[in-house]
Amino acid sequence: MTRDIRERFGQFTYGGIEFEVHRLALNYDQVEMWRPPENPAKESDSRFEAYAAEFGESSWELDAVEPATLADLVREQINDLIDWEVWDKIEAQELAYKAELEELAKKY
Known part of the structure; x- marks a missing residue:
């Protein structure tokens, strides 16, 4: 999937x-931690x-993971x-x- 996104x-x-x-x-670590429901892998997939x-x-x-969990991760x-020093200056x-x-604006 990651490769596909890069190509697109x-x-x-x-x-x-x-x-x-x-x-x-x-x-896999996230699967073990979050325990989303399993789906059988598709044998027809190459x-x-x-x-x-x-x-x-x-x-x-990924759709089975709580949206709030994904939002926190992102x-x-x-x-x-983020370079917070630059952020603060800007x-x-x-x-x-x-x-x-x-x-x-107060002058007009």
Whole structure:
């Protein structure tokens, strides 16, 4: 799935945008922790043999994980990527611009 997403983004952006895809879920540790309901793996899938050899004949759907759990996971990963020092500087600048605009607006 991760590879498929990379390929599709490449097609949609015509290769003109740099991006990274980080797989966040669903991995086996998360399956053990969150215990989503099992689905039998599809034997008709061309990847079944390799999948079954590694994980057995059960599979799990990301859709079965609580939305709040996924939102927390995404939020945590995004927060890890933010340079908070830069964020704080930009936020302070934004507040200064906002105050300046409010003062200008009072004159009209």
